[in-house]
Amino acid sequence: MADISPSTVADLKHLAGEKAVVDGTDAAPLLTEWRGRWKGKAPLVLAPGSADEVAAIMAFCHANRVPVVPQGGNTGLVGGQVPQGDVLLSTTRLSAIRDVDPEGFTLSAEAGVPLQTLQETAAAHGRLFPLSIGSEGSCRLGGILSTNAGGVHVIRYGNMRDLVLGIEVVLPDGRLWSGMNRLRKNNTGYDLKHLFIGGEGTLGIVTAAVLRLFPQPVDRATAFLALPSPAAAVDLLSFAQERSGGALSAFELMTDRTVDLILHHFPDLPRPLDTTAPAYVLLEFEAGRKGELTTLVHSLLSDALERSWIIDGTVAQNTRQAEGLWSLRHRASEAMKKDPSFCVKCDISVPIRAVPPFLEAADRAVDQAVPGARVIAFGHMGDGNIHYDILGPEGGDDKVWRARAGEIEHLVHDVVAAHEGSISAEHGIGLLKREELPTRKPDTEIDLMRTIKAALDPHGLMNPGKLL
Amino acid sequence: MADISPSTVADLKHLAGEKAVVDGTDAAPLLTEWRGRWKGKAPLVLAPGSADEVAAIMAFCHANRVPVVPQGGNTGLVGGQVPQGDVLLSTTRLSAIRDVDPEGFTLSAEAGVPLQTLQETAAAHGRLFPLSIGSEGSCRLGGILSTNAGGVHVIRYGNMRDLVLGIEVVLPDGRLWSGMNRLRKNNTGYDLKHLFIGGEGTLGIVTAAVLRLFPQPVDRATAFLALPSPAAAVDLLSFAQERSGGALSAFELMTDRTVDLILHHFPDLPRPLDTTAPAYVLLEFEAGRKGELTTLVHSLLSDALERSWIIDGTVAQNTRQAEGLWSLRHRASEAMKKDPSFCVKCDISVPIRAVPPFLEAADRAVDQAVPGARVIAFGHMGDGNIHYDILGPEGGDDKVWRARAGEIEHLVHDVVAAHEGSISAEHGIGLLKREELPTRKPDTEIDLMRTIKAALDPHGLMNPGKLL
Structure with missing residues (x-):
């Protein structure tokens, strides 16, 4: 938990400017995770209006060792966007579409543009931006980029990672890196954007991106x-x-x-x-x-x-x-939300041919642990990605069931691991799976991640306590 | 230039074992760049037979501060594979196809497998591995991965980067990281493979990879x-x-x-x-x-x-x-090779709609500099990637023309930069463009690359003098 002095908060407020400060009732919805699973806490909520303003804020925070949590549409499912005493930096005011190039099949936009606006802008130019997920009305470019969002059309168009050509990032020390590449082929050094895509805001704040467009299917x-x-x-x-x-x-x-x-x-x-x-x-x-x-x-x-x-x-x-x-x-x-039982949600993937044996083994394991528990399995089989959700036994004691959620999730993840799968196919790690991650990855990989994190964010100011 | 003592060489030779040591006439072709543009120099050439052997060699080299140049099929066009007094580590003996999964559309293979073998193995299982480049008979998986090879089918299937699901890498300190992911969706932390793909062997030695396959077009x-x-x-x-x-x-x-x-x-x-x-x-x-x-x-x-x-x-x-x-x-x-004139080769890309104005501006610039110079422009227009090659004036003095190659290349690259393009679309940086790179990228980006390099390879042992 960060400890930010009132005078530092006042200085930062002053630096950010009145327009960028989000107060009171406007701040409340940004502090609460939409399902109410986590309650955020922040001494200050800022919504800067440009990448340069973000850079100035981060330069101050770097100099004063102030931790910062970036947030897009606040639709994340693993708590990555929830501040725990850190400054909350909302990207909602970074809302410009910078460029649309239909012949080049690219669209450049700022981090706060909602996914639906990206889809509509592309369509208005006779093009398709193919990413489609449940929260598309409210999630925003910076968020879906930082979590490498997936959805129903990955089988044909790929994940968010595959749809990004270039990015602009404010680094943890406040420097602005413009890597707004629009080229399909560009072999000039390390492809740094991939660190930030799916980086869950732990390495910097994405302020804009160049996206790939596709022909509209007729x-x-x-x-x-x-x-x-x-x-x-x-x-x-x-x-x-x-x-x-x-x-x-x-x-x-x-x-x-x-x-x-x-x-x-x-x-x-x-x-x-x-x-x-x-x-x-x-x-x-x-x-x-x-x-x-x-x-x-x-x-x-x-x-x-x-x-x-x-x-x-x-x-x-x-x-x-x-x-x-x-x-x-x-x-x-929604059907699961309407059900009276608490739902244990496992967002997993396995190699495609392992889907049937995984389902069989997981069903057996769940039934052995909690006879009568109801497995609701569905999802993007084309990518081996199954939403393996579990409702408690019908008419059972929901408190008892809810208390066993962690155990059940762990049990399913064991079956996932046995089938060479992933414990987070789409939603990321955030707060939710942070402690489990090192138990599911080789030590060398975790160590590599920590090395990268320490190199780019030596003071641990970017989204602390998430992912790693 | 590295300075490796004879006793260190002897120790390394002993550690690697007789089978892994490449001597005399066998070593010669690995030391010479195929066009004769660079002549390599190495106190020792090793071809280990497994990832574990590579790891043992790197652990020794790390402990003894011995620089290492990894090499695949020795078909690179920018000198990235040429040792300059470093130990040369050839991946040619890492030749196993580890797994083919037609239903999962994946193929796992070791770094020394030639591209053509990958294509043929996929075809034998009714699948397509779509990467296709001129050197496909001799280039090898580790090399095309480390240089993010492109070719003629990128418009439909993407670059090598888009065709890789997982990799196995020996790190500069000799640790073996197995990131042999076979999943299409896996959001569990930084996607580290993208540092090594296109990393030109400066961050580690790729020993194996999981590749994406596609249906065979009928x-x-x-x-x-x-x-x-x-x-x-x-x-x-x-x-x-x-x-x-x-x-x-x-x-x-x-x-x-x-x-x-x-x-x-x-x-x-x-x-x-x-x-x-x-x-x-x-x-x-x-x-x-x-x-x-x-x-x-x-x-x-x-x-x-x-x-x-x-x-x-x-x-x-x-x-x-x-x-x-x-x-x-x-x-x-080949036509250019048959021409008596020296050929200045520019491997560039620009946004697609910039291709015509780029061609016009570059042609004008070249003609102004050297009246009568013959521009041979062709290539993968679908990716904005043009091979912009220039032969000297017909009947001109080739020595004079050759002496101006650097100047002409620079002039074309200036036009590329004016059109927001890349000075290396496909071939990479290597030795050839290493000095130019920092002049064509934002300082922040070069600095980020150096930060990553220093974090993963603090002693600068991996392919020194290349890329950065």
């Missing part, structure tokens, strides 16, 4: 399929990738229990298929021309049916039907 | 087009990307002078089009199914003709014709 095909087992999904995925020539843009797995829970809590949603099955897949393809997807999807599904990888399926006939299928998938998290 | 379409200007290529590229839904796999620009030079030195090659034009483009598309490309290419070309982006064009009717078109493109470097 056609989409969406299908909802019933599968005999998760194992069949491995074959189906491989087959769909082979056949579609890169057109596969989403491959979302949902277990029967997931679909049942969603339909239970959202009774107005229609069940897409009469056939019930152990697993379902929501598939999406994209194309640059009209027409060709229909043939593709139908030949693919009839072949998959013949090979017994699917039992039944439906293809959306129009955009409305496609949205209906997606809304089922998108309701998964 | 259909390809190749076209050769005549354009009214390089500016038309910007419009054509954007249009082809929009229409093809990601199927565009190559977009290679050649100026009229490039095509003329190739046909002059290779008179057996047929001229693909009767129409002569200021610029030509070789286009390639890939698809996962047969048949759909024909319609795409023909509609695209007829629209491009209507919009005056192309004057004429031909579409390969079969694989033989496609290979014929590609062999024209692939002869560019």
